[in-house]
Structures are given as structure tokens and as C-alpha cells.
Amino acid sequence: MDSEIVGIIAGALSCTTFLPQVIKTWKSKSTKDVSLTMFLIASLGTALWLVYGILIHSISIIGTNIVVLFFSLTMLWLIFRYSRKK
């Protein structure tokens, strides 16, 4: 088995992990059961991965973490947006 094929599929899945939550929250406008702390940690962790990618000049790490950071910050925005309306 080519290990890089497994790595590319794993990376593609990691990129889209938060997308279903963004879609669900966007439609339901409800964030009661969703952990704010999870997305704070995810955003901070992903931002640090991005810094790491820039420091070691890795396009794969930079690209992946830009996508994950985008979805993670979108979730933070949705959580603040819909929790305020209650």
C-alpha cells in the first residue's frame, strides 16, 4: 500500500471535519449542545499548526490548516451569533 495515498485521503478528511457542523449549525441556528471550548482549542491549535507550517516551509501543512482554521473560526462566529439571540 502506498503510504502517501493513505496520507492524502486522511488529510482531505481532516480538512472537511468541521464542515458538517458548520452546515448543521447554519441550518438549525442552534448551538446549545456545541462546545465553544472545542472550537477555541481547535482555532488556537490550527493557528499554531499554520505557524509551524510557515516556519518549516510545508505547503501541505499550511494549506490544510488554512482550510481547518476557516471552518473553525466560522463555527466560533456561528456560536457567538446564535447564542446572543437567546
Next chain:
Amino acid sequence: MDSEIVGIIAGALSCTTFLPQVIKTWKSKSTKDVSLTMFLIASLGTALWLVYGILIHSISIIGTNIVVLFFSLTMLWLIFRYSRKK
């Protein structure tokens, strides 16, 4: 700045990303707003990262993804457990 210090902090944060959601769901016993698809993708992605880590003999990738897979599967179990009770 030592890039490996940034990488280690980023990795530690990634490991614990799902933990706050596990704690929140464990306490509230409510999973209505949480995306099942997110944790299905996370579990599959993390399992593939684990396979990738084994294939390229990377202890860091193996260790990190065992932790993330554990929390991700715990969330799947909590979602099935509490959604059935409704």
C-alpha cells in the same frame, strides 16, 4: 523561534480538541445540535492518520491519533447513546 516547540504545542492542543465536547455532552446528555457526520469524518480521518503513522513508522503521528480517535469514538458512542433515548 524554535519551530518544534510550536509543533509540540500545536500537537498537544490537537490531541485535546474533542475533550471539551465529550465533557459537555457527558454532563448535558444532549446531542441535538452536535453533528454526527463531523465525528464520523473525524473518526475515519483519524483512523487513516493512524494507518499512515504505522506505515511510515512515526511515533508522533501514531500517538496523537490514538488520543484523537479515542475522543472521537467516545463522541460517536455518546451521540448514539443519547439520541436513542429520545
